Amino acid sequence: MSALLATYQKIVRRQYFLVGLMIGLVLLGEMAFDIVERAIGRYLVWQNAGREKIGRSWEQAQQRGTAGVQLESVTRERRRQALELESISNFEELVQYVETNQQTILPPSQFLQIYHQLPYFLQPLLFNPDSLVTDARTQRVANVVVDGNRSGFKVVMLGADNQTVRRASLSTEQMNLLINYGKERNLNVRSESRFANYFFSAGEFWDLFESLPPLRRRQFIQEVTLLTESAGEITGVGVSNQYTNEFVEVAFAVSSIRAYVYYLPEDYVMDLLSPDREKAYEFYRLRRQQIFDNR
Known part of the structure; x- marks a missing residue:
């Protein structure tokens, strides 16, 4: 009798265990389904372009995206600046x-x-x-x-x-001296009053140039690049009667309205004018007067 009771109890416990296991599996499956359903739902909502963009999660994602774009933009700009600076x-x-x-x-x-x-x-x-x-x-x-x-x-x-x-x-x-040195400008050298006293035709200028001492002539060639690059285009040369920061403006006309402008030291100009003693003396006297007036 006791053996039969023990067998019965064993069968009952097994049935309870199986029932409990089934209930547990059902609950676990329901939880898993709920998790998957929520995840799919959130994914579909997130991918919906027409969704209302609210909530902390969306804001955090938006901030991360904005920060990433800004960082990329800053990196790209710095790379551009570095390349430009190197050039x-x-x-x-x-x-x-x-x-x-x-x-x-x-x-x-x-x-x-x-x-x-x-x-x-x-x-x-x-x-x-x-x-x-x-x-x-x-x-x-x-x-x-x-x-x-x-x-x-x-x-x-x-x-x-x-x-x-x-x-x-x-x-x-x-x-202006450093940036505009040797630049082509809209300038009618013949009509500008500051060049009126010291304007030379192309032929007159080349005669003065050939009269320069060899060293000074080489210095002119080195610093006035127009003389080797476009010498044949020169139609006239004007020497200004005004000083700019201790330098003399010299304009090389290449047409009636265009000229290349250089700023040369006073001794360059004096050497260039020296064959024409009258003009050289007049230029020297004018310079001394300007120095006196500026005191």
Whole structure:
């Protein structure tokens, strides 16, 4: 009898276990189905372009997306600026870059490359060449900071400790000298009053040029590139009776309304005019009077 009771209880327990297991499986399946259903529902809602865009999850995702786009945009812009900065090879390009991108840091080697593109007699407007030789010997300069625009420009040389090694500031007039040197302009040299006293036909100019001492003639050829690039186009040359920051404006006309303008030191002009003693003396006297008036 006891054996039969034990067998019965065992069967009952197994049935209860099976029933409980089935109920557990049903509940587990229901939970799994509910989870999958919710996930599919959220996915479909998320992919619905017409859904109402609200909720913290959406806002967080939107913020992450916006931050990613902004980071990509900043990275792309910095890469563009770096490539543009590396391509700068002359002073005008540097000024244009700084006007667009504001304060800029250059390696000394690139700044010196730009510096040496300037005519040697205009280089001291920035820095005296002798001082740069000293800096090169001592290797004091680590970076060059440039800032400003065509109305005013600043160049600061910094050492490895970010202390100022050398500083230069350019006025609007000096900027015009450096940027416009050797540029073609709309200019009727014959009709401008400042060139009236010292205007020479092409033939007269070449006679004066051939009379220059050999060294000065080579300097003219080196600094006035028009003489080797487009000498045959020159129709006349005007020497201004006004000084610009201690330099003399010399305009090489290539047509009745176009001319290339250079700014040359006074001794260049005096040597050019020297065969015509009367004009040379008049120019010298005018210059001395201007110096006296400016005191």
